[in-house]
Amino acid sequence: MSEKEKLPQLREDLEYLWTVYQGKEALVVKDPVGLVKKPLVIYGETLNFLRLLQKSTSIDELQLNWIRMNQGVFSSQTEIRQMVDDLDRLFLLDTPHYRREKQAMVQSFARLSVRPPALAGQAYPAEKESLLQFLKGILDKGKKTEITGRKVSLKGLIVPHIDLEVGARVYAAGYRLLPARKPPLILLLGTGHHLSSGLVSLTSKDFETPLGRVRTAKDIIEELKKDASRVISPDDFAHRSEHSLEFQLLFLQYLYGDSFEIVPILIGSFHEYLLGGKDFRDIPGLLAWVTKIKQIIHRKQSQWLIIASVDLAHVGLKFGHSLPGEALVSQARANDEKLMTALARGDAQKFWQINQEVKDKYNICGFSALMILMLIWPGLRGELLDYDFWIDSASRSAVSFAAFGLYGDLEIS
Structure with missing residues (x-):
């Protein structure tokens, strides 16, 4: 992901439900495609990062917003990229990785009689x-x-x-x-x-x-x-x-x-x-x-x-x-x-x-x-x-x- 490259966004085909988990605001994510195997509860720092990801247009902007949210505590771009990659591994983001895995599932289902x-x-x-x-x-x-x-x-x-x-x-x-x-x-x-x-x-x-x-x-x-x-x-x-x-x-x-x-x-x-x-x-x-x-x-x-x-x-x-x-x-x-x-x-x-x-x-x-x-x-x-x-x-x-x-x-x- 280059600095000028567009940041990945949340998948539009996921189902989202706001709730309260352990006394905190949380987001329950369900995946009708089936890549996210079980309902996933997102809260705390991960939820905050996800919100900033939705609002940011570049790695530079995301890094700056994250540092501001954490009251000046520094995070490197390497750390920011790692957090984006972690979300991608969970199949929460619309990325080439997600699209490849979904296409494999589409093809697998197509072969069934x-x-x-x-x-x-x-x-x-x-x-x-x-x-x-x-x-x-x-x-x-x-x-x-x-x-x-x-x-x-x-x-x-x-x-x-x-x-x-x-x-x-x-x-x-x-x-x-x-x-x-x-x-x-x-x-x-x-x-x-x-x-x-x-x-x-x-x-x-x-x-x-x-x-x-x-x-x-x-x-x-x-x-x-x-x-x-x-x-x-x-x-x-x-x-x-x-x-x-x-x-x-x-x-x-x-x-x-x-x-x-x-x-x-x-x-x-x-x-x-x-x-x-x-x-x-x-x-x-x-x-x-x-x-x-x-x-x-x-x-x-x-x-x-x-x-x-x-x-x-x-x-x-x-x-x-x-x-x-x-x-x-x-x-x-x-x-x-x-x-x-x-x-x-x-x-x-x-x-x-x-x-x-x-x-x-x-x-x-x-x-x-x-x-x-x-x-x-x-x-x-x-x-x-x-x-x-x-x-x-x-x-x-x-x-x-x-x-x-x-x-x-x-x-x-």
Whole structure:
């Protein structure tokens, strides 16, 4: 690192949570990529140095700022460089070292033909019988719900992807509605929380869980990839540790076994277009790709079940607000109600407009996936089955989530 060389910065793909550790302010770092193996707590001198690193533009400036912070105690540039290198070895910084190791992980995952479960033994039991009992306990929390709208068969669900026990009642409201008849094909739309390149991530990998292996409809995935480079991520690494689809597969396997095929799709952020005052029609390649999905579904319309795995508002200190989550719940709920009204009508334009007007103030986690759902399915009609808010006192934050039954005909336009 030369003196004129730009200092490395903190990785943007890490998750950060402010907390108190041993009576001091601390930063908890989690790595969805997996290079930082366990949550890391940063405090004291290391945290102070990290803050200065973010504010400094050169080794000279960082050295001077560090000496000032330590009331004139001298540190050489060699010592400063060593501290930067120590952070780099922890994979906290966006450096060539980090990029090489991440690329090796991307390539290693790409070679797999089956996606192993990422959260078995953490978010849910890893042993089959225990998992079956766990899922039964969740489904028992909900009541069998009947759609009160038009007398048409259920063709899809919107369900949460929040912690399974936290959202148990709402998960149950959705999954207890599914018909006993097993659908041959299930389109899974999930939030790509860590999708960093492209708007959409597709994978041809089959999915393994403690309940067995679910096959991916590889022919459909390959068809969706064709001539879609402006939309599709160049790799499927976003699927590696993503929970939004993994959680749904558990319920589907519990209800239907594993003799169905899935089309797993993760949707990234539309933030750039939403906050830039643009219309969803301005997103390069998106509508052409959506038309391709519609045509594929239309060929075998009666065989499909469509499931969108989304949460709604994310408010509070953890999510960048100056107020704690509990103070923002009433505002966020009112905004959710507007969005859910548009969603129930399948009104993609209104849905986009509502969130754009508030500049995504409430961090709607499933916004992009729900937009894709409505664009794929313009004849969608939805019925709200349940809705809830979770208050996380530890992070002074709150998350909302809902379940919808979806019905209506797919229209090709």
